[in-house]
Amino acid sequence: MFAVIKTGGKQYRVAANDVITIEKLDGAAGDKIEFTEILMVGAGADATIGAPFVEGAVVSAEVVDHGRAKKVIAFKKRRRQNSKRTRGHRQHHTIVRILDIAAAGGKAKKASKKAEAAAEEAAN
Structure with a gap:
C-alpha cells in the first residue's frame, strides 16, 4: 500500500518504512508526526483518489534527523x-x-455506469 502526501508545497509517494527528506518541520528527532493532507491512498485498482484530499486518511511518521542541503551559490x-x-x-x-x-x-x-451495467448483465 502506498500514499501520496502533500507537505512543504511538494508531493511525495510514500510506503511503510520509507525514509524521505522533506522541507523543515518542527519537532525533535524521535518525535511522531502525522500527515493529514493525503492526495491518494491504496494499491493498484483499490486506490482511493481524494478531491482534493482523502477524508480520514492519515500517514504516521517519525522524525529521524534535521539537516541542511548542499550549498547553492548565486x-x-x-x-x-x-x-x-x-x-x-x-x-x-x-x-x-x-x-x-x-x-x-x-x-x-464510484464505478462508472458502464461498469455497473456490465456487472448487472453478468449477474443475470
Whole structure:
C-alpha cells in the first residue's frame, strides 16, 4: 500500500518504512508526526483518489534527523563594471521515516455506469 502526501508545497509517494527528506518541520528527532493532507491512498485498482484530499486518511511518521542541503551559490556579475556579488544558501530539511498508512474513512471511488451495467448483465 502506498500514499501520496502533500507537505512543504511538494508531493511525495510514500510506503511503510520509507525514509524521505522533506522541507523543515518542527519537532525533535524521535518525535511522531502525522500527515493529514493525503492526495491518494491504496494499491493498484483499490486506490482511493481524494478531491482534493482523502477524508480520514492519515500517514504516521517519525522524525529521524534535521539537516541542511548542499550549498547553492548565486553569483551575479556586471561585465566591465568591476561589480560582482556572491551569495550562498543552504536549505533546511527534515528526514522522516514513514511508520504507517491508515486509509480508514477513505471514500471508495464510484464505478462508472458502464461498469455497473456490465456487472448487472453478468449477474443475470
